[in-house]
Amino acid sequence: MIRVSSISEFIYCPAKMYLKHTKDDNAQTQEMIAGKITQEIRRSYEEITKRNMWNIKENIDVDGIFNILFDEVPQFIENISNKHSRANKIDFEILNDLCNNLEEDLRLQSQLMALKIKGVLNNTNKRGIEISELFFPQSLLEFPLESEELNLRGIIDKVDIINGIYYPIETKTGIPPGNGVWLADALQIAAYAALIDYELNKEVLVGFVDYNKIAERRPVVINSILHNKLFEMLDSINEMLEKGKIPEFKIYKNKCKKCEYNEICDYAPKYA
Ligand code: SF4
Incomplete structure (x- = not known):
């Protein structure tokens, strides 16, 4: 059965996709492991952000909202990184770069979300818990x-x-x-x-x-x-x-x- 991810592999190079499927379909490349770690971090980020949003009060400023959203993020990324480092299936430098890049991406995402949340709070006078569905349907x-x-x-x-x-x-x-x-x-x-x-x-x-x-x-x-x-x-x-x-x-x-x-x-x- 064709995997949806094979479509981008096919566009990148049909021969590469063919070789991947015929030679080592079950092999885990560094790219695949990195993809799984990325998903794990993003999933945790979504869960933590959604939960922390409930702590946002009506009159808080943008920096305060950002801190509530982002405070736990570096620590959970480090925990996930340590776990995978111990498992020793991914090159340490790749893991390190991946985690640093993701932390920066999530910082930017949290900053933008804080601005949007502040805009909604200003216009509705509601608390985070009441507007959570707007951001997390x-x-x-x-x-x-x-x-x-x-x-x-x-x-x-x-x-x-x-x-x-x-x-x-x-x-x-x-x-x-x-x-x-x-x-x-x-x-x-x-x-x-x-x-x-x-x-x-x-x-x-x-x-x-x-x-x-x-x-x-x-x-x-x-x-x-x-x-x-x-x-x-x-x-x-x-x-x-x-x-x-x-x-x-x-x-x-x-x-x-x-x-x-x-x-x-x-x-x-x-x-x-
Ligand atoms: S080496 Fe072969 S499989 Fe790899 S990118 Fe080049 S043509 Fe594609």
């Missing part, structure tokens, strides 16, 4: 879905449910494009929309990508163009995996230099 975190019919499975970072409508949300740590979202991210949201539609019988018209580096949520409208592009790509991936036929693609030397498969890949330039 009912949601499903790391929600797994799979469909035999689509031959597709994935774990959605978050699904917000507002008035019975489902909004899949994917979190990204990289820099976004100037406008909109990257194609791979749009296709990932379209894939989640298809899974929600097929498995939960809920039509999804829009999803979102959270680009945490700039603390911005960008929409992805699920229109017929995106839908068709998704299914064309799934057909190509299925064909490649079933028949071993790798579609034509452009080779970028820089990608190959960094690629963990460059020694066994027939497409890799000799000097990679």
Whole structure:
């Protein structure tokens, strides 16, 4: 069954995706472990922030709100980092950089949230506990879905449910494009929309990508163009995996230099 995350791998390099699936489908790369740690930290951040929001009183200033939201964050990141450092499955430097970057992203996120919360408090004269639903609607975190019919499975970072409508949300740590979202991210949201539609019988018209580096949520409208592009790509991936036929693609030397498969890949330039 195709994983939704394979779509961005396929866009990055079809040969790499093919090798990953045929050579070591079960191997845990440093990238995959880092992804899991990122999810763990983000999930804890959401839980802690939601809980701490209840302590926000009516007349508090922006700095005070920020402190309430962010105070515990460095410590829980350190705890998670120590746990993974002891498990010894990820390179220490990668872990360290990952945790430092995430702490900075979450600091920025908390600062922006503090500003927004202050705006709402000023206009409503309510306390944090009373406006918590505005910032944290009912949601499903790391929600797994799979469909035999689509031959597709994935774990959605978050699904917000507002008035019975489902909004899949994917979190990204990289820099976004100037406008909109990257194609791979749009296709990932379209894939989640298809899974929600097929498995939960809920039509999804829009999803979102959270680009945490700039603390911005960008929409992805699920229109017929995106839908068709998704299914064309799934057909190509299925064909490649079933028949071993790798579609034509452009080779970028820089990608190959960094690629963990460059020694066994027939497409890799000799000097990679
Ligand atoms: S070495 Fe280059 S062409 Fe081969 S899988 Fe890696 S990125 Fe793709």
